[in-house]
Amino acid sequence: MKEFLQAITDIIAVFFGDAPERPRVPKPLPPALPPAAPLPPVADPDEPQDAGEVQASDDPVVVAHEGESPRDTDGPEFEDAPLPPPEDNSGGQADPGDKPTQPPVRPGPEYRARYMWCIDAGHGALTAGKRSPVLPDGRQLLEYEFNRDVTRRIFEALDRLGVAYYNVVPETQVGNFLIERVDRANRLSSALPKLFLSVHANAGPAPSLQDFTDDSVRGIETWYFHGSTQGRNLAAVFQRHLIAETGFVNRHLRSKVTGQFYVLRATRMPAILTENGFYNNRFDLEIMLTDAFRQSVADAHVAAILEVDREGL
Ligand SMILES: [Zn+2]
Numbered sequence: 239m240k241e242f243l244q245a246i247t248d249i250i251a252v253f254f255g256d257a258p259e260r261p262r263v264p265k266p267l268p269p270a271l272p273p274a275a276p277l278p279p280v281a282d283p284d285e286p287q288d289a290g291e292v293q294a295s296d297d298p299v300v301v302a303h304e305g306e307s308p309r310d311t312d313g314p315e316f317e318d319a320p321l322p323p324p325e326d327n328s329g330g331q332a333d334p335g336d337k338p339t340q341p342p343v344r345p346g347p348e349y350r351a352r353y354m355w356c357i358d359a360g361h362g363a364l365t366a367g368k369r370s371p372v373l374p375d376g377r378q379l380l381e382y383e384f385n386r387d388v389t390r391r392i393f394e395a396l397d398r399l400g401v402a403y404y405n406v407v408p409e410t411q412v413g414n415f416l417i418e419r420v421d422r423a424n425r426l427s428s429a430l431p432k433l434f435l436s437v438h439a440n441a442g443p444a445p446s447l448q449d450f451t452d453d454s455v456r457g458i459e460t461w462y463f464h465g466s467t468q469g470r471n472l473a474a475v476f477q478r479h480l481i482a483e484t485g486f487v488n489r490h491l492r493s494k495v496t497g498q499f500y501v502l503r504a505t506r507m508p509a510i511l512t513e514n515g516f517y518n519n520r521f522d523l524e525i526m527l528t529d530a531f532r533q534s535v536a537d538a539h540v541a542a543i544l545e546v547d548r549e550g551l
Pocket of ligand 1: 287288289290360361381438439
């Protein structure tokens, strides 16, 4: 009864404009994060979250080449990952003399944002493993630090260029955070169609974190959701720019029919995952520790983003 009287009093107060507890603010803009749609599938803790966790015993990995029509490779045929011989890659890094003197990344005055880029740095400081062997001089690559250094460079360029993007996980002190990072991208409200880009570094099979992988396991590959033509087209643009910019071994496009990475499977938008060198390959690691390489990787991502914004998928 008391509540009933209070409710009546409240209604009267509203009619007489006497509702002091309600701030008089203009109607807010639509919230950035609308109520969550049905939850994405639950992440399986045994499911690989990036290529470094794909085991040889897993389902076959489908390797596609950037120039092929998606119809050629989305069929049922599978092949093992062909590893180019290491001698294909003289020194592992492009000759700086090959690079154009002008930065290749510069949108013209006609540039208009076409997509909202949801960019994800993959891991956090609390992610277990994901680190290179410690070198004799004490240097070590932590994957989350590499990924975030690259995405920081990408964000700097996108800020300068005025490209629309969303930094999915700005926090550093997180672990795998798989469901949250996907949920944030899915819930983001955007007038532009969304694309998801997750930036990683790779690890090949090795007996322990302190061991290097086989010398032939090196290079860059880009993953997409198997069966997604848009995802595949998106991956092809990134892979092409990454190889051209870095001169790293080209491990082409990859996907899995089952057990796909959660960030590719649960994102409700075309999604790709770039694996930018093997930090437990002794050759790749030395290069990946340099500023120059990280900037090249960032430049390649930015060039790919601008190409997709210009050409569409
Ligand atoms: Zn990773």
